[in-house]
Amino acid sequence: MKQRDLLYEGKAKSVYRTEKKGRLIVRFRHDITAFDGGKKDVLQDKGSYNARVSAFFFKYLEKHGVKTHFVSMLDDRTMVVRELTMIPLEVIVRNVAAGSIVRNYPFKEGTKLDPPVIVIDYKDDSRHDPMLNDDIITALKLCTQGELKKVKAVALKVNDLLAGLLAEQDITLVDFKMEFGRQGKTIYLGDEISMDSMRLWDKKTGESLDKDVYRFDKGDVMATYNRVAKRIIE
Ligand SMILES: Nc1ncnc2c1ncn2[C@@H]1O[C@H](COP(=O)(O)OP(=O)(O)O)[C@@H](O)[C@H]1O
Numbered sequence: 025m026k027q028r029d030l031l032y033e034g035k036a037k038s039v040y041r042t043e044k045k046g047r048l049i050v051r052f053r054h055d056i057t058a059f060d061g062g063k064k065d066v067l068q069d070k071g072s073y074n075a076r077v078s079a080f081f082f083k084y085l086e087k088h089g090v091k092t093h094f095v096s097m098l099d100d101r102t103m104v105v106r107e108l109t110m111i112p113l114e115v116i117v118r119n120v121a122a123g124s125i126v127r128n129y130p131f132k133e134g135t136k137l138d139p140p141v142i143v144i145d146y147k148d149d150s151r152h153d154p155m156l157n158d159d160i161i162t163a164l165k166l167c168t169q170g171e172l173k174k175v176k177a178v179a180l181k182v183n184d185l186l187a188g189l190l191a192e193q194d195i196t197l198v199d200f201k202m203e204f205g206r207q208g209k210t211i212y213l214g215d216e217i218s219m220d221s222m223r224l225w226d227k228k229t230g231e232s233l234d235k236d237v238y239r240f241d242k243g244d245v246m247a248t249y250n251r252v253a254k255r256i257i258e
C-alpha cells in the first residue's frame with residue numbers, strides 16, 4: 025500500500041490517501057493533547073502504543089461481528105483503513121461515573137452506571153463538543169434515525185465486548201469514545217480505541233491507566249501507556 029497525499033491532519037493522527045480506492049492510511053503521531061488542544065506535548069512512542077492497542081481491539085471486535093474500518097498494520101503506528109464518510113458524533117459509553125458527567129451532573133465519582141449510559145457529543149472542537157440529543161442529531165441531519173439506532177446498538181455491543189476483555193486483565197472500562205462512519209449504507213466503527221479515548225482504572229488499586237495521567241499530571245504517561253499496552257495485548 026503506497027502513501028499518497030495528506031488528506032487531514034488532526035490533533036493526534038494524520039490521514040493519507042493511498043493508491044487504492046476506498047483505502048486510507050492513518051498514522052498515529054506521538055502528539056498528545058487534552059482540554060480541546062489547550063495542553064499539548066510530543067511523547068516518544070505514544071503513537072505506537074495507541075495504534076497497537078487500537079489494532080488489537082479492532083481485530084477482536086471484527087472476530088465478534090462488529091464492522092470496523094481496520095484493514096491491516098503497515099508498521100507499529102501506521103494503519104490501513106477503509107475510507108469512511110465520518111459522522112461527526114463522539115459516541116461515549118459510560119459504565120462508571122467519572123470526568124465530565126461528574127462535573128456536569130450530580131453523580132458521585134466512581135458510581136456504577138448500570139445499564140451503561142450513552143452520551144453523544146457533536147464532534148466540533150470550536151464549539152467544545154456540545155452534547156446532542158436524538159432530535160438535534162436528526163434536525164442537523166448528522167445521520168438518520170435508523171443509523172442512530174444502529175450506532176447506539178453497536179456502541180453497547182462494543183462496550184460489552186471490551187469491558188469483558190479488559191476485566192480479564194483486572195482493568196475497569198470506566199468509559200470510552202467511539203467515532204462511526206459510513207461507506208454506502210453500511211456503518212463502520214472508525215477512528216481509534218486507545219488509551220487516549222478510553223478511561224481505564226486498575227481494578228485493584230483504582231489507579232488511572234489512560235490519558236487522565238497526562239490531563240492531571242498523575243505520573244509518567246508513557247510508562248503507563250507502555251504497561252497498559254502490554255497488559256492488554258500480551
Ligand atoms: N476510516 C476513516 N475514514 C475517514 N476518516 C477517518 C476514519 N477514521 C477516522 N477518521 C477521521 O480522521 C481523523 C483522525 O485524526 P485525529 O488526530 O483523531 O483528528 P481530530 O483532531 O479531528 O480528532 C479524525 O477527524 C477522524 O474522524
Ligand SMILES: [Mg+2]
Nearest residue numbers: 034035036215
Ligand atoms: Mg481524534
